[in-house]
Amino acid sequence: MEISAVIPIYNEEGNIPQMYKRMSDVLSQISSEYEIIFVNDYSKDSSLSMIKELAKEDNHVRYISFSRNFGHQVAVSAGLDYSKGKAVAIIDGDLQDPPELIKEMYEKYMEGYKVVYAKRSSRKGVSIFKKIAYKSFYRILDKLTEIKIPLDTGDFRLIDRVIIKHLQEMPERNKFIRGQIAWIGYKQTFVEYDRDPRFSGETGYPFSKLLKLAIDGITGFSSKPLKFASSMGIIVSIFSFLVIIYALISQFVYNSPLRGWTSLIISVSFIGGVQLITIGIIGEYISRMSTDIKKRPLYIVEENTETEEEEK
Ligand code: UDP
Numbered sequence: 008m009e010i011s012a013v014i015p016i017y018n019e020e021g022n023i024p025q026m027y028k029r030m031s032d033v034l035s036q037i038s039s040e041y042e043i044i045f046v047n048d049y050s051k052d053s054s055l056s057m058i059k060e061l062a063k064e065d066n067h068v069r070y071i072s073f074s075r076n077f078g079h080q081v082a083v084s085a086g087l088d089y090s091k092g093k094a095v096a097i098i099d100g101d102l103q104d105p106p107e108l109i110k111e112m113y114e115k116y117m118e119g120y121k122v123v124y125a126k127r128s129s130r131k132g133v134s135i136f137k138k139i140a141y142k143s144f145y146r147i148l149d150k151l152t153e154i155k156i157p158l159d160t161g162d163f164r165l166i167d168r169v170i171i172k173h174l175q176e177m178p179e180r181n182k183f184i185r186g187q188i189a190w191i192g193y194k195q196t197f198v199e200y201d202r203d204p205r206f207s208g209e210t211g212y213p214f215s216k217l218l219k220l221a222i223d224g225i226t227g228f229s230s231k232p233l234k235f236a237s238s239m240g241i242i243v244s245i246f247s248f249l250v251i252i253y254a255l256i257s258q259f260v261y262n263s264p265l266r267g268w269t270s271l272i273i274s275v276s277f278i279g280g281v282q283l284i285t286i287g288i289i290g291e292y293i294s295r296m297s298t299d300i301k302k303r304p305l306y307i308v309e310e311n312t313e314t315e316e317e318e319k
């Protein structure tokens with residue numbers, strides 16, 4: 008198998024036919040040894056039956072279907088585990104990432120790059136608020152982490168099998184694949200593209216999922232928030248020490264004690280806030296450790312191309 012495409016699918020019934028057509032066109036131009044892998048992340052629409060239909064008609068198409076919604080990053084991981092190609096493309100199922108770009112990526116891949124990621128020079132059809140949020144997230148992440156995670160890139164990329172092997176050696180349950188790939192290293196390069204708006208349907212990434220992905224990215228690749236917690240502790244201690252001296256001097260030297268309620272309530276609520284924030288930061292790391300320690304399977308496959316064939 009020369010090349011595989013891994014496509015996570017969550018309620019993409021309006022995109023699948025177009026996706027299949029454009030992807031088959033592109034991959035068949037690269038090699039006749041290609042496969043298109045759809046990973047159905049428990050779609051609520053008719054995505055799964057459409058995928059099954061395609062797999063029946065065309066044996067270049069394979070699929071996995073999860074027993075529940077495990078999320079985009081896990082769907083991509085599962086697709087990578089299931090893929091057989093020497094080179095594997097990861098691409099969203101909503102046609103925001105043009106499949107045609109894979110040809111250009113493949114040319115770079117043939118020059119010897121192990122990772123060719125797609126860098127977004129513009130985003131169409133995204134609200135100003137989301138644009139600012141994305142832009143600032145990538146820049147904050149860059150400041151926080153020691154590894155260089157490329158700015159303004161998603162998971163749309165072409166990777167070599169050796170990268171998949173290393174990804175499989177990384178045990179974390181809360182995946183942040185673009186960070187993991189940056190961490191792995193090797194010769195990496197990029198191609199630029201304009202990101203299209205979603206072809207059909209709605210985003211499967213509400214704010215809560217985006218926030219989780221952002222925190223996974225930060226906690227997975229940086230311990231700076233923990234250091235921030237301890238420096239905040241030191242700063243607050245120094246400040247409160249100064250306040251203590253001030254209070255004692257006004258009490259005993261000037262005989263005019265500070266008035267009670269205002270100063271008390273300010274310091275109590277301030278310290279309370281600082282403590283909750285730092286506990287929260289520690290909690291984020293501990294909750295991820297606890298998921299890792301449990302070592303549950305990353306995903307559960309309810310059915311795939313092979314199980315379907317056995318039944319026949
Ligand atoms: N997706 C998924 N599971 C989810 C949410 C999304 O597999 O729980 C898939 C979705 O079908 C798409 C990709 O992940 O192929 C990116 O999601 P989406 O386009 O909704 O995110 P956005 O581009 O709006 O950030």
Ligand code: MG
Pocket residue numbers: 099101103205210
């Ligand atoms: Mg999308």
